[in-house]
Amino acid sequence: MAKKTAAPKPQLVHIQSPSADDAPLSKAQKEFNRLTKRIAKLEKDVQEFREAATRLRQRVQNEYRPLQTQHNAVRADLVRLFDRALETYKLTKGERRKIVDLLLDGCYDLVERGHPDLQPIFDKHAPPPASAEEEVEEERQTSEAMKKLFAMRFGIVFDPAVDVSTQEKFRAYVDEKMAAQQVEYEAAQQGQEARRATRKKSPKQQAAEAKKLAEEQRITKSVRSLYMDLVKALHPDLEPDEAEKARKTALLQQVTAAYEANELLTLLRLQLELEHIDQSHLENLAEDQLRHYNKLLREQASDLDDALYEEQQELSGFTGQPYYALTTPAAMEYDFKRQTTKLQAKIKQLAAEVLAFEHDPAALKAWLKAYRMPRAGHGPIMIQL
Known part of the structure; x- marks a missing residue:
């Protein structure tokens, strides 16, 4: 089997430390080195995370989803067994109550997970529907609880004369109040902005704004200068050789993308690759030029931080795990193996229990004796067999 060729490492953009006889690196030069090193690491981290996340999604689809299907099939067998037990086994009232609860x-989620044939079983053992009076009282209690929640969280004052006894009436009233709050907030914001606009700026503020604008213009000019230098060198229209023309076209696309994204480090790398600058050029950058570059590099590092966080959040939405739990390929691999092993063990245990309960009612009774029903009033009941 042919050995995979390693992807080429990006060109190192680094101001070399001087010899003992030369002056030490300046503060701006040290920051330049720190930022270029950090960006290179973040680029590597983002790329590795994306590749690992893609592999994880593929493994979940190809390996974990079939296990979930198998697990749900065994759970469906248990539902059918429970139904037969309620019909044929000699069970106490407490044992029957536990089985119905389970x-x-x-x-019940199995109906939506590929087993709609179980619906008649759930319907058969479901409690009788509440009376009209009970439904009204339940709606009233829910409405009172929601009123307290919205009053505490959003400051909504509920008019006692307004009827919010149903979900529809409650939602309509809350929407009306929230819309009124939004109008008041926007009016207040517009008033503040109008007052700020009419307020005369001090000479110090005007000077600071002028300095900031001039700095942004210098930064834009510096990056554009790098960009135009590369565009002139890579323009493919005058290139007679087709292979070289294709290479330059691909590089020019990289240059344009980097320029539009304000990726200074990418432009500097390409200049080094094309030998349009060398180490002496980096070492002799003026301090004000370095400060402009460092500002852009900080922004690029921040953008990469955001990109990595977004990738982690997206994966968190897929796995249901907190974003900080799966931040590295090793953590993804470990968690996938752990979850897979756990589900395989659950399938094996549940299948053995179904077999035992089917042939030995005493085994089911012993299992039910050890089972404790969740108490009401302690939060949502979430049982997973």
């Missing part, structure tokens, strides 16, 4: 709270 059916309705622990397995």
Whole structure:
């Protein structure tokens, strides 16, 4: 099998430390080196994270999803066994109550997970529907709880004369109040902006704004100068050799993308690769030029930080894990193996229990004796068999 060729490392953009006889690096030069090093690491981290996240998604689809299907099939077998047990086994009232609780709270999701044939079983053992009076009282209690929540979180004052006894009425009232709050907030913001606009700026503020504008213009000019230098060198129209023309076209696309994204380090790398600048050029950059470059490099590092965080958040939405739990390829691999092993063990145990309960009612009774029903009033009941 042919050995994979390693991807070429990006050109190192670094101001070399001087010899003992020369002056030490300046503060701006040291920051330049620190930033270029940090950006190179962040680029590597983002790339490795994206590749690992793609592999993880593929493995979840190809390896973990079939296990979930298998697990749900065994759970469906348990539902059918529970139904038969309720019909044929000699069970106490407490044992029956536990089985019904497990059916309705622990397995009802199976209808939406490929087992719609179980719906009649759930319907058969579901409690009778609430009376009209009970439904009205439940709606009232829910409305009171929601009123307290919205009053505490959003400062909404509920008019006692307004009817919010149903979800529809409650939602309409809250929407109206929130819209009124938004109008008041926007009016206040516009008033503040109008006052700020009419307020005369001090000479110090005017000087600071002028300095900031001039600095931004110098930065833009510096980056554009790098860009135009590369465009002139790489323009493919006058290149007679087709292979070289294709190479220059690809490089020019890189240059344009880097310029539009304000990726200074990428432009400097390309200049080094094309030998349009060398180490002496970097070492002799003027201090004000370095400060402009460092500002852009800080922005580039910040953008990469944001990109990595967005990738982590996106993966978190896919896995259900906190974003900080899967920040490296090694962590993804470890968690996938852990989750897979856990699910395989659960399938094996549940299949053994179904087999035992089917042939030995005493085994089911012993299992039910050890099972403790969740107490009401302690948060949402979430059972997963």
